[in-house]
Amino acid sequence: MVASARTTTPSTPFDLGAYLDRIGWKGAARQPDADTLRGVQLAHLRAIPFENLDALGGRAPSLDLADLTAKLVHGRRRGGYCYEHNTLYAAALEALGVRVTRLTARVVVGADRFEDRPRTHMALLAELPGDPRPYLADVGFGAVGSLLEPVPLTADTEFHDAGRRHRLVHAPRRGPLETWVLQAHLAGDWRAQYAFTLEPFEPSDYEVINWHIATNPRSPFARRPYVQRLTPDAHLLLDGDRVTVTRADGTATERKLTDETEARRVLAEEFGIDVPEGTTLLG
Numbered sequence: 001m002v003a004s005a006r007t008t009t010p011s012t013p014f015d016l017g018a019y020l021d022r023i024g025w026k027g028a029a030r031q032p033d034a035d036t037l038r039g040v041q042l043a044h045l046r047a048i049p050f051e052n053l054d055a056l057g058g059r060a061p062s063l064d065l066a067d068l069t070a071k072l073v074h075g076r077r078r079g080g081y082c083y084e085h086n087t088l089y090a091a092a093l094e095a096l097g098v099r100v101t102r103l104t105a106r107v108v109v110g111a112d113r114f115e116d117r118p119r120t121h122m123a124l125l126a127e128l129p130g131d132p133r134p135y136l137a138d139v140g141f142g143a144v145g146s147l148l149e150p151v152p153l154t155a156d157t158e159f160h161d162a163g164r165r166h167r168l169v170h171a172p173r174r175g176p177l178e179t180w181v182l183q184a185h186l187a188g189d190w191r192a193q194y195a196f197t198l199e200p201f202e203p204s205d206y207e208v209i210n211w212h213i214a215t216n217p218r219s220p221f222a223r224r225p226y227v228q229r230l231t232p233d234a235h236l237l238l239d240g241d242r243v244t245v246t247r248a249d250g251t252a253t254e255r256k257l258t259d260e261t262e263a264r265r266v267l268a269e270e271f272g273i274d275v276p277e278g279t280t281l282l283g
Contacts, residue, residue, distance in 0.1 A: 014065060015073070016095040019088070022073045023047040032097035032128050034135075038149040040096070041139055042162055044089060048072055049079035049271055050142040050228040052214075052221040057279035060214035063087050063206060077274040081221065082140030083210045086122045087203075089139045099127040100137075104209070105196035108181070109143065114171060114195045120213055121194050122206060126150060136168065136182065142228050144235050144246050145184030145193045153180070163248055171195055187250065225263070225281050229271045236270060238263075241282055243270075257282065 016030075025043040027036055054061040061084055062068070068088045071078050079085075090100045104119040111117050126137040135150035148162035158167045165185035173179060177197040183190045213219050220226070227238040235246045238257075243266060246252040257263045263281040267273045275281065 014091045014095050015069060016092060018069070018073050019092050022076070030096055032093075034128060034131065034150075036096060037093070037098065037126060037128065037135060037137065038161075040092065041089070041137060041150055042148055044085070044092075044139045045146075045148060045230045046232065048085065048139075049273055050081060050085065050140070050226075051079040051271075051273055052081050052226045053078075053273070053276055053279050055081070055214035055219070055221040056223075056225055056281070057276055058215070058222070060211045063203065063210060065091055077272060079227070079273060080140075081142060081213075082122045083206050085140035086124055086138065087206070089137070090124055093124070093126055093137070097129065101125040101127075101198070101200045102202070102206070103196050103198065104201050104205070105182075105194040107194050108192045109145070109194075111192075114179075114181075114192075115174070117195075119196075120209055121196075122201075122209075123194070123196060125153065125198060136180075141193065142226060143193065144237070145186055145191065147182070148230075155180075158185075225267075227267065227271055227273065238266065238271065 023043040024047055025040050027039050061080060063083055068084055072080055072088055090102060093100050103123045103125055105121040105123050106114055106117040106119050107121050108114050108117050122140060124137040126135045133152040135152055137150040138147050147166060148164050151159040151161060151166055155168055155170055158165060167183050169181050169183060171179040171181050177199060179195055179197055181195045182193045184193050213221055224240040225238055229236040233248060237244045241257045242254055244252055244254045260282050264275050267275055
């Protein structure tokens with residue numbers, strides 16, 4: 001007999017006001033429309049950093065909504081990775097009256113075959129009242145090719161989202177469900193970011209994936225720090241001991257950190273993150 005994974009259910013009502021205050025969204029009306037969807041996603045991305053420090057410290061982060069609110073909304077000096085960000089974002093969208101379907105995707109950056117990559121990324125499908133087009137929404141993809149705003153689920157159409165360029169295309173089908181691929185225009189070329197189907201996933205599914213990604217010794221998130229912060233002018237990335245700053249025009253600079261003290265200072269001053277006690281960054 002195989003033990004079942006613990007399911008996640010919200011333990012307290014979602015505090016939409018505290019969330020909107022945390023991300024600094026100043027929209028005049030809390031309406032479930034396309035303008036709100038775009039504004040909230042961009043504000044979330046600029047306010048809450050992406051980071052894997054719990055996994056780096058050997059802990060699978062909690063996906064309970066109360067724990068996420070404490071860490072990402074009230075904590076102020078922490079971030080999270082995709083399951084944390086998009087679980088929180090989904091709760092906010094639902095509180096705004098948006099219908100949300102939780103999806104999983106294969107991260108295919110640099111992959112020769114999509115099938116070689118497991119489904120380890122959480123993304124969202126958002127449906128707005130009176131709008132026939134569903135939107136791909138995502139605040140948890142830790143890469144320079146991530147969406148800054150939701151885009152309609154429409155194939156072969158280029159979208160400009162807050163200065164970035166994306167499109168959705170179909171991949172050859174290997175099953176009954178259509179495979180969608182998010183592509184980003186980077187360095188003059190269209191590059192696949194992740195592939196997904198529209199099969200809905202449940203909180204219990206993410207509990208299993210989250211535990212695997214956080215605790216498997218072969219997972220890159222369990223072996224080195226991976227942190228990003230988005231500003232209006234640049235994308236900041238800490239990957240291992242290297243910091244890369246990519247500006248809006250695509251130019252980038254990179255520098256190497258020398259030791260643990262410098263890494264902690266950079267996270268505090270440039271990324272706005274306090275390193276949890278007992279976590280070693282450059283071990």
